[in-house]
Amino acid sequence: MPLPHFLVMPYPILGHINPLLQFSQVLAKHGCKITFLITEFNQRRVKNAIEHLGSDIKFVTLPDGLDHDDDRSDQPKVILSLRNTMPTKLHKLIEHINALDGDNKITCLVISKNIGWALEVGHNLGIKGAVLWPASAIALASFESIPRLIDEGIINSETGLPTRKQEIQLLPNSPMIETVNLPWCKLGKKFFLHMAEDTKTLKLAEWWLCNTTCDLEPEALSLSSRFLPIGPLMMQSDDTNKSNSFWEEDSTCLDWLNQHPPQSVVYVSFGSLAMMEPTQFKELALGLDLLNKPFLWVVRPDNENKVNNAYPDEFHGSKGKIVGWSPQRKILNHPAIACFISHCGWNSTIEGVCGGTPFLCWPFFSDQFYNMSYICDVWKVGLGLDKDENGMISKVEIKNKVEQLLDNKDIQTRSLKLKEITLMKTNGGQSSKNLEKFINWAKE
Ligand code: UDP
Numbered sequence: 349m350p351l352p353h354f355l356v357m358p359y360p361i362l363g364h365i366n367p368l369l370q371f372s373q374v375l376a377k378h379g380c381k382i383t384f385l386i387t388e389f390n391q392r393r394v395k396n397a398i399e400h401l402g403s404d405i406k407f408v409t410l411p412d413g414l415d416h417d418d419d420r421s422d423q424p425k426v427i428l429s430l431r432n433t434m435p436t437k438l439h440k441l442i443e444h445i446n447a448l449d450g451d452n453k454i455t456c457l458v459i460s461k462n463i464g465w466a467l468e469v470g471h472n473l474g475i476k477g478a479v480l481w482p483a484s485a486i487a488l489a490s491f492e493s494i495p496r497l498i499d500e501g502i503i504n505s506e507t508g509l510p511t512r513k514q515e516i517q518l519l520p521n522s523p524m525i526e527t528v529n530l531p532w533c534k535l536g537k538k539f540f541l542h543m544a545e546d547t548k549t550l551k552l553a554e555w556w557l558c559n560t561t562c563d564l565e566p567e568a569l570s571l572s573s574r575f576l577p578i579g580p581l582m583m584q585s586d587d588t589n590k591s592n593s594f595w596e597e598d599s600t601c602l603d604w605l606n607q608h609p610p611q612s613v614v615y616v617s618f619g620s621l622a623m624m625e626p627t628q629f630k631e632l633a634l635g636l637d638l639l640n641k642p643f644l645w646v647v648r649p650d651n652e653n654k655v656n657n658a659y660p661d662e663f664h665g666s667k668g669k670i671v672g673w674s675p676q677r678k679i680l681n682h683p684a685i686a687c688f689i690s691h692c693g694w695n696s697t698i699e700g701v702c703g704g705t706p707f708l709c710w711p712f713f714s715d716q717f718y719n720m721s722y723i724c725d726v727w728k729v730g731l732g733l734d735k736d737e738n739g740m741i742s743k744v745e746i747k748n749k750v751e752q753l754l755d756n757k758d759i760q761t762r763s764l765k766l767k768e769i770t771l772m773k774t775n776g777g778q779s780s781k782n783l784e785k786f787i788n789w790a791k792e
Contacts, residue, residue: 464549635746
């Protein structure tokens with residue numbers, strides 16, 4: 349039987365590109381043929397990653413329809429541009445690849461989210477489809493629940509915003525969430541309407557593969573038999589040493605970490621998208637100064653430019669190291685790390701869990717609030733940072749919570765236990781069995 353040929357296509361942000369690259373590596377390891385589609389703009393930005401992935405994965409590109417100088421952090425703009433300009437080009441590209449590769453035509457299309465129209469293109473060409481969901485399964489379950497939440501009058505059908513302030517439980521046994529923190533609520537009306545539409549097209553996919561395990565989010569996974577947990581992908585792809593990044597990784601922080609005793613350093617990182625406002629940025633700097641611990645703080649170049657060198661005059665930073673971009677997966681597995689101040693993006697959450705690292709949660713938007721609930725209330729491997737009456741997380745709150753977290757032996761023990769349970773699901777565990785099931789389906 350010929351091995352399947354996958355066309356893998358992420359929505360063009362790092363939090364989608366990375367898990368889909370990891371997924372591609374796992375499929376390639378099983379002998380599948382992979383063609384990986386990225387935008388021309390991102391091809392230049394992930395050049396390093398592409399070079400060290402070798403020849404197992406073939407890269408192809410299409411334009412994203414935006415001008416070179418357009419703001420690609422404006423997600424509704426990117427989503428619209430892709431939807432307006434890419435479908436015809438994708439159709440032609442698939443036909444072109446299939447004409448060249450007559451014996452090994454594309455048999456399956458795997459996408460992330462926000463580009464559900466791609467499944468329609470594949471469907472029209474007789475190609476089956478799957479989604480690799482790059483966020484938590486509970487986020488997928490919440491998008492799936494949008495029609496019900498509208499019917500029950502919990503959210504407005506036009507804006508997605510709550511009709512009133514309340515706490516709800518999306519599924520039996522899932523954590524409670526304030527309706528204002530539902531994954532779409534901080535991303536604007538345009539994004540909500542797109543997501544509601546996109547979730548309908550995603551139904552063309554036979555599988556919604558989730559980068560999670562059956563133990564981490566059992567309630568969310570039970571919502572549909574199409575949800576298939578295959579994570580943590582990073583543990584199956586053997587690529588902890590590789591850097592897939594838009595920014596240059598500063599690996600000097602590993603030498604710096606090597607000079608510190610076990611569990612002594614506070615790691616601070618907010619992923620690839622979150623932007624911190626100047627006043628909050630200053631307060632965080634002062635909070636880190638107050639710690640009786642060294643810290644490793646990622647200040648992305650784009651965030652630093654935006655806040656325009658906003659380190660306060662009183663900031664010493666003498667106990668810490670600041671980098672523009674870190675090799676995060678290696679950092680979270682380094683013995684010197686004591687805890688992780690995180691925005692709780694799903695990739696960071698999974699990486700922290702696999703590193704056995706206790707979390708201090710500082711969510712910004714999307715599924716990050718849900719992920720915080722899992723971390724703090726369900727898995728009990730972290731604490732949340734509370735905002736004051738001005739909506740700020742104060743330097744004293746940062747200092748106090750770090751101390752509270754590091755004094756809490758139960759959280760540390762549970763973090764290590766959760767790591768052990770999660771890693772058991774890979775390499776021979778349920779996640780790798782699910783992956784085999786998926787590959788067998790793709791072969792049919
Ligand atoms: N990351 C990294 N170095 C950094 C900060 C982040 O390699 O200095 C990686 C991190 O390991 C994760 C990804 O960037 O894989 C961020 O994804 P996540 O889902 O956590 O958040 P997003 O960027 O989508 O908000």
